[in-house]
Amino acid sequence: MNMATPKTTMLEPLLRQKQTTCPYCGVGCGVDISCNVSGRITSLDKVTGTPEHPANYGRLCVKGTNLLETNDLSGRLLHPTMAGAKVDWDTATRAVADKITQTIAEHGPDAVAFYVSGQLLTEDYYVANKLMKGFIGSANIDTNSRLCMSSAVAGYKRAFGEDVVPCDYTDLECTSLLVLTGSNTAWAHPVLFQRIQRAKLCNPDMKVVVIDPRETETCTIADLHLPLKAGSDVALFNGLLQFAHNNGAIDEAAIGEFTQGLNDAITSANTIDAKDVASLCGLNEADLNTFYDWFINADTAVTFYSMGVNQSSAGVDKANAIINCHLALDFIGKPGCGPFSITGQPNAMGGREVGGLANMLAAHCDIENPEHRENVKAFWQSPAMPECGGLKAVDLFSAMDAGQIKFVWIMGTNPVVSMPYREQVESALKKCDMVVVSDIVQSNDTLAFADIALPATGWSEKDGTVTNSERRISRQRGIMPPPGEAKHDWQIMCDVANKMGFASGFSYSHPSEIFDEHARLTAYKNDGARLLNLAPLTGKSQAQYDAMAPVQWPLTINSDKTLSAVRPFHNKVFSTPTGKANFVAVQFSLPIQVTSSEFPFVLNSGRMRDQWHTMTRTGKAPVLHAHTDLANVYVHPEDAKALGVSTNDYVTLSSKVSGETACIFPVQIDKRQRQGDVFVPIHWSGEWGSHSKLAKLYAPATDPISGQPELKHGAVSITPLNFSSYGKLYISDDVQVANGELDIVKVLNEVVESNNGYWAKYLIDNGLGVSIASQLESQAVIKGLLEKLPKTWVCYQHKTADSQVLICTYQDSFCFMAFFGAHSPSTKPKYDVPNSWVDSALTQSFNPEKLANFLRCDIDEEFLNGPVVCSCFSVREKTISKAIVDGGSSVSALGDTLKCGTNCGSCKPALATLINEHAITVEDVARES
Structure with a gap:
């Protein structure tokens, strides 16, 4: 019998499924990609959560769901450049290697610095740390994880002797009391939030306490919300320790079996009278006592904390104040218990494992420990090893500004946007002899300072591992080949290392080899001293590595040769010299950036639901702009009343370090704010607006131990700002492609910003939208725009007593629309048209009736349904x-x-x-x- 070969038609594309890991937050969700085998990802492809992945069990948030919407090649950096000109790889990496070698010869190794990222894979991170510390011989390698998790790291190390997160995601589901502090989990970690929601539905007795100055959407599941004063966390948790002690809730004999330092911690906590804690924290005393009572009487408790705790000049003390309470009540080392620090980046934890911070060595070794240094040096067979920690992020850029750092290599991060004191960061990069940037984009605020730009692979091409917030290692697999001439970060660094004469230490041909070396180093002369020991994962073939399933450390090998995870500290043995956990005596101190009569408002910052970091990826998806299209400042109604501003009015924010050009934001009035506090999201930057440069407002105030910046407590003034005209303009995607010479940002800078105006752009489905406020009259703005627009466009204008409308067509399609008026947007004038209405019009075929509707701003009812x-x-x-x-x-x-x-x-x-x-x-x- 003849068996006919099945035929594949054009309507049945050949699909394959690949499993990888989401590149956003530290939850570490598994992702399934069904894609066409023949090339790059297309609209036929699909992304879903991996059903069997323990981090998400098939669920994805809105950012993960729209990953494929961010994956096109528009704006990608595809070739190495020097001074903006395209060069080949050999020329670029030779220039980098020669400059590092020259800098070391002339100024010593500490004149060289790397600034890396939690977006790197563990293998990339490992090579960067090995090259910098083991071969260049300096510890001046730091990471943007310094800005988010370094205080949590230091807190764990002080208490446990090792940077070990002692919790699993399952603890969030089986605890009787969950305390969410300094974390808007609903927006920052939505998949975990949904797990918590379901757990609470299944167990109505489970109590949830949210501790946050703002009443965020996380509070929708809260049994109790404590809107504490920003920065007062140490007082709150010292008060809890004191309350537990005074009410006989601490079994000191039992606790003493596995801890040390309890009495000192209690004595330190007692320096603030319990009655004063409510006042210091700005809380209702009855609510405070309810929280304390719930905690000391709970069967189990998890305190889940993030940036609101860490991004502080007292972030480490805050972490230890929380840990003290868990140690005192024995809420650690067992299900449903523990102080749970949640990471903000996909591989912040992996970077910590390989020593990506300036004050660490690989494999959880300490750079200040001579034995650890010698062990790592011997394992690497390296020619050099620094004897002390290097410069942490803020100090690194300060030293660069002072002329001490002559060469910096920035990988996968945008410090001009994310670091505090933007003025100094920009100044430092201008002064540095050579700035090298490895990234996936052609332009961002930091690339503007790059002497050499190197095209790196992005999420859909990178191949390696990441470690999530519960210590789970997952594979991030390349779905497609690198575009253009892009290379993996580890490959770029190995090329530079080889040109510097270090070929013997950097001869990897596949990431599996790097992972194996990393795993072997964690086991090298460990002898049970550190829980990070990946010995069971060594010796994998490339095929085994490629097929590796998610695995959580600490690991044990079962009798049947399978691997299983071990709960950290289940045996109450810790990674300290004595084996006991340390209580740390901490005291409350005020934030460094305090308010004053000149700067009376507390500035808080954080994430929005649908955007990520500086929008390198999410900024490419129009659907992710729909929820919040631009940066706003959120103000309490009473503060808005005192300032005399309404929703959508513009204000200037200034601080002691903001420089001459301050930030400008539209106002959103929010009754969920604490009075006297304001909130601004972190994502928007100079790429997205003329005055969306939040980092200008923060002083370089840091925690003295961790070096983490105080990004949750700035001090600012707010000044209402009036313009002569306001408006919106829109340009279609098709026209931007057809008229490639039209640089709309350049036009906005010349027409708007140069005349002391404001602009902020965002994506819509069919193009680009821009909000504008100008010191010019509407007619002058329209005139300025017309002078810059292509002469091939057909333009129509409509003027009334208080508004101007400009409609342009190109090849019989609507392609450009501008709506301007003299009234503030807070009055909801007719020209303040809905984005969705214009979006539906762009690329429509021209006809006179539609044109008349657009010129009169006759908006269809369906588009007036709000945000x-x-x-x-x-x-x-x-x-x-x-x-x-x-x-x-x-x-x-x-x-x-x-x-x-x-x-x-x-x-x-x-x-x-x-x-x-x-x-x-x-x-x-x-x-x-």
Whole structure:
């Protein structure tokens, strides 16, 4: 019998599935990609969560769900450049190697610095650390993880003797008390938030306490919200330790079996009278006592903390104040218990494992420990090894500004945007003899200072491992080949190392070889001293490495040769010389950046739901701009009233270090803010707006132990700002491609910013939107734009007494629209058109009736439904509110009616908030009647 060969038609593309790991937060979600085998990812491809991955069990947030929307090659850096000109790889890496060698010869190794990133894979991180510390001979390698997790690292090391997160994600689901502090989990780690939601539904007795100056969407699951004063965490948790001691909740004999230093910690906590804690923290005393009572009487407790704890001039003390409470009540080393620091980046933990911080060595070894130094040096067979820690991030750029750092290599991060004191960072990069930047994009705020730009691979091409917040190692697999001439970071560094004469130490041909060396180093002369011991993962073939399933350390080998994880400190033995955990005596101190009559507002900053870091990836997806399209400053209603501003009015934010050009943001009035505090999101930068440079406002204040900057407590002034005209303009994608010479940012700078104006851009489905506020009259702005637009466009204008509209067509399609008026956007004038209405018009075929509607701003009713709440299905606030009025009294009911919340689930907290606000409104009306 003849067997016919199955045929594949053009309508049935050959698909393959690859499993990788999400490149965003530290949750470490598994991702399945179904893609066409023939080339780069296309619109036919799909991304879903990996059902069996223990971090997410198939769930993805809105950012992960839209990964493929960010993966095109627009804006990618595809070739090495020197002074902006394309060069070949050999020329570029030879220049880097020669400059490092020259710098060492003339100024010593400490004149060289690397600044790396939690976006690197563990293999990249390992090679960078080995090259810098073991062969160049300096510890001046630091990372943007310094900005997010270094205080947590130092806190764990002081308490446990090793940087070990003692919790698993399952602890969030089986605890009786969950304390979320300094973490807007609903937005920063949505997949974990959904796990917590489900756990609370399954166990109604589970209590959740949210400690945050703001009433964030995380509070939708809270039994108690404590809106403490920013920076007062040490007082809060010292008060808890004191409360536990005074109420006889601490079994000192039992605790003494595995800890030391309890009495000193209690004595230090008692320096603040318990009655004063509520005052210092700005909390209701009854609520404070409720929290304390719940904690000391809980069967199990997890304190889940993030940037709100770490990004502080007292971040390490905050971490140890939390850890002290867990040690005192024996909430550690067992299910449902522990102080759980959650990382902000996909591989911040992997970087910590390989010594990516300036004050660490690989494999959790200490750079100040002579035995550790000699062991690592011997293992690497390296020619040099620094005897002390290097410069931490803020100090590194300060030294560069002072002329001490002559060469810096920046990999996968954007310090001009993310570091505090932007003025100094820019000054430092201008003064540095050579700035090398490895990145995936052609331009960002930092690349503007690069002498050499090196094209690195991105998420869909990188191949290696990452470690998530629960110590789980996962494979990040390359889905497609590197585009253009891009190379993996480890390959670039090995090329430079070889040209410097270090070929014997950097002869890797595959990341599996690097991982094996890293794993062997963790086991080298370990003798059980450190929990990070990956000996069971050594000796893997390339095929075994490629197929490696997610695995969590510490590891043990079972009798059947399988591997399983061991709970850290389950035996109450810690990585200290005595084997006991350390209580650390800490005392409350004020933040360094304190308010004053000149700068009376506390500045807080953090993440938005749908964006990530400096938007290198998420900024490419229009759907991720729908929830929040530009940076705003969030202000309490009473503060707004005192300032005389309304929603969408513009204000200037200034600080002691902001320089002549301060930040400008539109106002969003938010009753969930603490009065006297303001909030600004971190993501938007100079790439996205004329005055969206948040880092200008923060002084270089740091924790004295960790060096982590104080990015949760700035001190600023706010000044209302009036302009002569306001407006929006839109340009279609098709026209931007067809008219490649039109640089819209250059046009905005020349027409708007040069005249002391403001602009901020964002993506819409069919193009680009820009909000503008100008010191020029509307007519002058329109005139300036017309002078810059291509002469091939057909332009139409409509003028009224208070507005100007400009509509342009190209090849019989609408391609450009500008709406301007003299009234502030807070008055909701006619020209303040919805983005969605214009978006639907761009690329439509021209006809006179449509043109007339656009010129008159005759907006269809369907586009007046308010901001997007559900990004996945573009469901807007007014649509949801109507559904609630019509009986949609639960999140699931709204999902049944509108589909919102039924895909990634990131909007579920917002839906719960709307339901709650509607219930309160109805209750108020009933009470009044």
